[in-house]
Amino acid sequence: TTVAVNPTSHHTVPTTLWGQTYEEVNSGDGGLYAELLQNRAFQKVTPNTQEALVGWHSINGANINVIADPIPVSPFLPNALQVTFPPNRFGLIGFGNEGFYGLKVDTALTYKASFYYRFPTATSYRGNAVIGFQTVSGLSLGSVTAPISGAQTTWTQVSVSVTPAQVAFNNNNYFNVVFDAGAVAGQTINFAMLSLFPPTYRNRANGVRLDIATAIAENRPGFFRFPGGKNLGTTIDTRWQWNTTVGALLDRPGRVGAWGYTNTDGLGLFEFLQFSEDIGASPIMGVWSGLALDGSSIEEKDLGPYIQQAIDQINFAIGPTSTVQGMLRATLGHSAPFPLTYIEIGNEDLLSSDTYVYRWRYFTTVLSQNFPQLRYIATSNANDPVVAPDPTHWDVHAYKTPSWFAKNSFFYDSFQRNGTLYLEGEYAVVDNDIQATHDRLLYPTLQGSLGEAAFMTGLERNSDIVFGAAYSPLLNNVANTQWTPNLLSFDVNNVYRSTSFYVQKLFATNRGQLYYSSTLPNPGGTLFWSVTQESSTWVMKIVNTADSPDNITFLLPVAVRQGTSTVMKGAATDSNTPANPNLVAPVISSLVLSVASKQLTYAVPSLSLTVIRIT
Numbered sequence: 184t185t186v187a188v189n190p191t192s193h194h195t196v197p198t199t200l201w202g203q204t205y206e207e208v209n210s211g212d213g214g215l216y217a218e219l220l221q222n223r224a225f226q227k228v229t230p231n232t233q234e235a236l237v238g239w240h241s242i243n244g245a246n247i248n249v250i251a252d253p254i255p256v257s258p259f260l261p262n263a264l265q266v267t268f269p270p271n272r273f274g275l276i277g278f279g280n281e282g283f284y285g286l287k288v289d290t291a292l293t294y295k296a297s298f299y300y301r302f303p304t305a306t307s308y309r310g311n312a313v314i315g316f317q318t319v320s321g322l323s324l325g326s327v328t329a330p331i332s333g334a335q336t337t338w339t340q341v342s343v344s345v346t347p348a349q350v351a352f353n354n355n356n357y358f359n360v361v362f363d364a365g366a367v368a369g370q371t372i373n374f375a376m377l378s379l380f381p382p383t384y385r386n387r388a389n390g391v392r393l394d395i396a397t398a399i400a401e402n403r404p405g406f407f408r409f410p411g412g413k414n415l416g417t418t419i420d421t422r423w424q425w426n427t428t429v430g431a432l433l434d435r436p437g438r439v440g441a442w443g444y445t446n447t448d449g450l451g452l453f454e455f456l457q458f459s460e461d462i463g464a465s466p467i468m469g470v471w472s473g474l475a476l477d478g479s480s481i482e483e484k485d486l487g488p489y490i491q492q493a494i495d496q497i498n499f500a501i502g503p504t505s506t507v508q509g510m511l512r513a514t515l516g517h518s519a520p521f522p523l524t525y526i527e528i529g530n531e532d533l534l535s536s537d538t539y540v541y542r543w544r545y546f547t548t549v550l551s552q553n554f555p556q557l558r559y560i561a562t563s564n565a566n567d568p569v570v571a572p573d574p575t576h577w578d579v580h581a582y583k584t585p586s587w588f589a590k591n592s593f594f595y596d597s598f599q600r601n602g603t604l605y606l607e608g609e610y611a612v613v614d615n616d617i618q619a620t621h622d623r624l625l626y627p628t629l630q631g632s633l634g635e636a637a638f639m640t641g642l643e644r645n646s647d648i649v650f651g652a653a654y655s656p657l658l659n660n661v662a663n664t665q666w667t668p669n670l671l672s673f674d675v676n677n678v679y680r681s682t683s684f685y686v687q688k689l690f691a692t693n694r695g696q697l698y699y700s701s702t703l704p705n706p707g708g709t710l711f712w713s714v715t716q717e718s719s720t721w722v723m724k725i726v727n728t729a730d731s732p733d734n735i736t737f738l739l740p741v742a743v744r745q746g747t748s749t750v751m752k753g754a755a756t757d758s759n760t761p762a763n764p765n766l767v768a769p770v771i772s773s774l775v776l777s778v779a780s781k782q783l784t785y786a787v788p789s790l791s792l793t794v795i796r797i798t
């Protein structure tokens with residue numbers, strides 16, 4: 184195949200082209216959010232039940248029970264862990280937490296532990312809490328003490344730092360709060376809002392997990408879309424509400440999210456905006472648009488309060504400190520507005536497109552009056568239904584097969600160039616073409632990832648109207664999964680980079696500034712490419728979805744001589760999994776032509792993505 188690059192036809196590639204989209208779907212609590220204790224504040228549980236104690240266990244006979252505390256630690260956290268200590272026990276007695284499917288105890292780290300306590304009745308008890316780690320089998324891994332007083336009948340917080348003294352054998356460990364059994368016999372103590380953090384990304388308080396955040400930042404995402412996805416809210420009462428996710432953790436009630444479990448909302452709007460800024464990504468912030476997937480939607484006459492809530496949410500992000508919400512942001516440590524440009528009106532409103540017509544009109548009309556500088560993204564199918572005001576931006580989602588993505592690399596070629604811009608806000612190969620049954624993928628496969636890569640050459644070609652694209656979902660806990668496949672998977676100890684992650688990384692870290700038109704691939708073919716220029720470097724992305732090698736010759740506008748080629752290849756069903764995390768990874772090698780030439784010929788390996796950078 185010969186590809187003639189047109190020296191005069193090019194367009195700027197938007198810096199937002201390759202981004203990440205995030206929602207809490209077995210991804211935040213126990214994952215990206217760095218809190219290590221499961222059920223740390225007994226949010227949304229029923230007191231006096233066994234289920235309320237999930238994550239917690241008694242040690243050496245202490246009686247533990249979740250109660251609705253008559254003097255709650257905060258109006259938003261009504262429950263407490265009440266511990267009564269029986270007589271005639273010896274050694275250490277108390278309670279522990281098992282973490283999220285294990286607890287990594289690393290002697291190289293200093294952990295921050297904290298909890299609130301109060302004695303329901305004042306007593307003369309004066310003693311020490313022993314706060315630290317142990318293996319499940321009972322070996323202490325290190326602890327510190329903190330004084331606890333029976334005179335303390337109102338809530339007070341204990342905060343300590345713990346550096347494990349003993350190396351753990353594995354992740355089967357507990358976090359413990361225990362007492363000398365003899366001294367504490369007969370006492371009753373209430374605990375609340377217990378927390379354990381390892382060091383976080385950028386050392387942010389209430390921050391995100393270092394290794395996962397590092398992997399996300401590795402792709403230099405041009406945008407970070409949040410809070411969903413379905414988790415934006417599927418019923419009116421359980422919708423995501425920005426104001427319940429900001430401020431002190433004591434003020435965050437948590438909510439039962441769209442994926443069927445309680446979200447702590449410890450990762451809230453401030454943390455989303457701060458993380459976007461930390462990784463240099465432009466936030467795409469969703470506002471709930473009155474869509475209830477249970478079939479009901481807010482009627483037009485009743486939308487006012489929900490639109491006001493969206494105005495307040497936006498003011499929290501960018502409002503001057505003369506606004507209540509802007510001032511709140513300042514008190515939380517960010518007086519300058521966050522760099523926010525994009526607002527997404529709902530998520531996949533195509534699911535309720537009949538009501539979207541008035542919901543879109545009302546939200547967009549009022550919000551653009553208040554914030555004319557922002558861009559509003561519509562979330563039904565493009566122009567289906569036709570909505571007014573005519574959207575300047577659309578979010579299109581696609582969860583398909585490898586062959587669909589390869590063929591549809593031409594999806595945007597026929598779109599009118601009328602100023603409308605498109606976000607491919609969520610896309611992924613979710614099943615494979617290989618079997619007649621089209622089985623759901625558990626992890627991305629190379630064949631699927633190459634289907635995505637072929638599609639991405641088309642997004643790059645059409646990046647004059649495609650301003651952003653993100654694989655979805657971004658993140659998943661291998662120990663607790665609802666949606667597969669995912670870009671990144673993790674467990675207590677590791678982050679697993681999928682074949683699709685490497686495809687995203689190769690495109691995102693080799694984006695280029697100018698896209699140059701060239702001979703078009705065959706939509707029904709198996710060879711796809713895209714040519715961009717990054718200052719004086721020419722960047723060629725070449726995708727071969729066939730199980731046989733191919734050849735490609737580029738006729739470039741200028742002579743080139745040396746650079747690198749980075750190749751990712753393997754067998755169609757190859758996946759990077761916890762059992763084989765690096766089965767497929769990009770390999771970089773030097774590429775030097777004997778003499779400078781405008782002609783570059785490359786033997787394309789079967790089932791491969793190659794990025795050539797050459798000057």
Ligand SMILES: [NH3+][C@H]1C[C@H](O)[C@@H](O)[C@@H]1CO
Binds near residue numbers: 206411413530
């Ligand atoms: N159903 C998908 C589409 C929705 O927006 C996401 O929440 C889901 C997983 O990425």
